Amino acid sequence: MIAVIDYGLGNVLAFKNVFNRLNIQVAVAKSPEDLAGATQLILPGVGSFDHAMKQFDGSGMREEVEHLVLQCEIPILGVCVGMQMLAKSSEEGKLSGLGWIDAEVKRFDTPRMRQGMQLPHMGWNDVTLVVGGGLFRGLEDGARFYFLHSYYFACHDLKDVLATSDYGAEFSAGVRRNNIYGVQFHPEKSHHFGSQLLKNFSDL
DSSP, rough: OOOEESSSOOOOOHHHHHHHHHHHOOESSSSGGGTTTEEEEEOOOSSOOOHHHHHHHHHTHHHHHHHHIIOOOOOOOEHHHHHHHHHETTTTSOOOOOSSSSSSEEOOOOSSSOOOOOOEEEEEEEEEEEESSSTTTSSSSSOOOEEEEEEEEESSSSGGGEEEEEESSSSEEEEEHHHTEEEBBBBBGHHHHHHHHHHHHHTO
């Protein structure tokens, strides 16, 4: 069973609808008890980094999620701000991230962007795979996903990068450290590309 963590942020129902269409068992978790029996976790997120961390801390689920991910090694997929929360810190805020991946979140360097490019990076963009298969199985050619962000995930160890995209500069679109995955785009809004990725995650 996939548990979508509902801590007050993110497109929780959109994820639930995608998994229902795929006939994959899914539940929305609003308490530690709701996480019982989960085989995979999704950590969605929208908005600012510090607000997301405060919401997650206040949800009462952080301790159980950390136990499931770090001790039980259950796969987790962080999405958008949920991905950024996996890092150690963010230039967007002052709070510490979860620190599960050796990375920091940085703001796009707007003076270096091409003319006409603005923040946030919003809309469809190509994704280039660094590592095929796994989370990106079947998405090796021409995969496009929907993005909405002004900050990007900068891995200190490039071996953690699964996929990249470009918005004035190359940035990490997908990452992995052991059982911990993150994508900067919104698979729940990315039509058949996103559905394929979420199906792949359910198979991990």
